[in-house]
Amino acid sequence: MSASDLTGARPPARDRGLTYVLGATVVAGAIGYVIQAVVPAFTGTDEYIAFSVFWSVVYLIVSALSGIQNELTRAAHPTADRKGSGWRSLWGFAGVAAAVAVPTVVATSPLWAPAVFAADVAMLVAAVAVATLGYTMVAVLSGALYGVRNWPAVATMTVSDSALRLIAVTAALALGGGMVALGWAVAVPFLLAFVGVLALSARSIRATLHLDTGIGALGRNSLTTVAAAAATGLMISGLPFLLGLTSPRTNGALLASLILVITLTRAPLVIPLLALQSYLVVTFRDDAHAVRRRVLRLGGALLALTGVLSVLALFVGPWIIVLLYGDRYELPAAAYALIVASAGLTGLLCITGPAVLASGRHGVYLAGWAVASAVLVGGLLLPWEDPARVLTAILAAPAAGVLTHAAGSAVRRRRTGGGPSAGDAERPVE
Template sequence: MSDSPTQAPANGGGLTWILGATVVAGGLGYLIQAAVPAFLTGEQYVVFSVFWSVVYLVVSGLAGVQQETTRASRSSDTGRGWPILRRFASIYAVGAALVIAASAFFWAPRVFGDHAVALVAALAAAAVGYTFVAVISGALYGVRDWRGVAGMTVTDAVLRAITVGVAVVLGLGVAVTGWAVALPFAAAAAILWIVTGRGIRNRVEVDATLRVLLRQSLQTVGASIATGVMISGLPFLLGIAPLGVDAALLASLILVITLTRAPLVIPLLALQSYLVVTLRDHPAQARRRVLTWGAGLLALTAVLAGLAVYVGPWVVGLLYGERYELPSGAYAAIVGSAGLTGLLCITGPAVLSAQRHTAYLAGWATASVVTVATLFVPIDGLTRVLVALVAGPIVGVVVHAVTIARRRPTATA
């Protein structure tokens, strides 16, 4: 197979496009989460933040569809892969919507209150839309169409910033704001398909049948659900765990976790598919790259955690006054946990790129189980949350590290 023009600058050019799009999308998402509390009451903010959390928990789970699509997709002159990927996306979209609808009775009234029906419908719409975002993005990653990937990322974020901004500024309520969060997924998928669909249909090839993709994706989706539990799903978990803290402290925890973890975790989450492709195509360099990237991340985390003790309370006080307060030491622990979670976002692609699906799932699942279990340990509520944030990713990194250490440097993906 001959190299395409997009393959030549695979590392430098690709990373530039992906990081640029991630900065734009991450900045807009960060702006939404920072601005929305100023327009809502504390009670409304908790409902909105929990809905946002559940949406991105679902998105995080379905990101496993993107990871498997990325791993399986390659550029080819035959272009026979799209019919398989189209059926793959349709099965997951329908399945996700049905799971949400069938399970909503057991949890939605508790977490969404009077807005349960509207927000469950919005959540199902988000799941369907994001499934197609995931498969289209995965195919674009697989054929190294970095501009297409960047376009999808930025389009989705810009649309969401506009819709949510209009909803909160006009005071349209939590239910409408929920739909404003959900609809941009489908809109972004439709726009990018119009722009890039022909190229995908003509170029993408996959290395597995539909049955194999479905089987292997169960493990990547399982790992991604665990990822979501530890990252996007934290506000949801904090909302249902018996922490024994008052509403003000709970709101403060959710806000500080959301704002201080995002700069480290969100970019690395956005780079998951890029890292899978890079490590898959250069297996001899995988171990060295993971060690180098991991050491750099931990060094940066140590610096940011130290700064957070002094800067974090000042920034939150400047933005929100005395509405959201936490002890200064909690900021350092939360930032430190973000770095450890980010490390999992490096070790995970390394394991998946070697087609070690079971080990990939085991690392994320173990980390998630430890995080959730710790939230139910009968100790002080704030301490319990901080220990859970740190302990989970440490265990998960150890599981992945053992697998990476056993991988032959010259193995093929």
């Protein structure tokens, strides 16, 4: 990848977008997977639970803030005459978003930090605050890059952030650092990646970016997408955090096993689709009449793959965990298959969500994720023994979200006579 790609001297062709995004997603996903798989091998059960909960808190916030990226992706368009008008509005909005996000995290930390950070609360909250600031900037810049279709810069942001985190976490483990060192190793790469990619792509964005709405409308729409993304985060990244909060009577070994198996078996299906949210929004937005067909095709392929992987997980999942970690982490074989099945349903929700958001149906988009997260939390509060309680919750939640999106789409089709109405692709609010 050359510097000219990043600066916009050679704008990438439209059909190269998926190649860049998928390639970067695979690399970044593999790096994140390695981090999640290696840390439990070098830590004890209690320390692994602490790390996974910290990671979960950070990425729950990241997931929520990705709603900013989704809305900016929808609102940002490239100009044909290279006379961009959106640069000032973009960074004005970024300042407002950071001024809301960081103080919110710090101000609410007394409500959740003491419960999930047993020690070093102040230092770990500070690391979370830095991660919040860094990812707010990453979300704003990435949304603009997706909107103007600067795919090489999008890919560079995705890969550099993950690569820097791998280096930092590896160093912290090698030097024997505790949770504070690991926490800062997770947090700082967001800012570093943002600064690097902005330096390379600022000129191109300034010249080509047009926003179809102002800062006020961006803020209002982002409230919806952030709320939906927060619900997404509870379903995916925030699950270890929720397990820690709702499992006070679960013994440490079983809780660690659930977190580890959910993390490792769900990631290959869910994380790539989660990373493709902005790309799917763009492609669905720009070809509104093909959305239903594409959703059915992608969803069918995903469910077929999920079925195959669930069967494989039933037979080889326990063997792989024992091979990697010995007998420290153990679950019934059927649990592996059901966890993979829940990943497929969650991945399907990551397809139906962009489909409704791309046509400006922010309310339906939010409702699907909100219903799913509510069912998840409700399921985790059931007075059942584990792992039945957790498995029921993670299977029922995404199924409820998909049904909500499908019902909202069906109502819209009846109102418009079976297809998207004119202007669906451009309408900013429902």
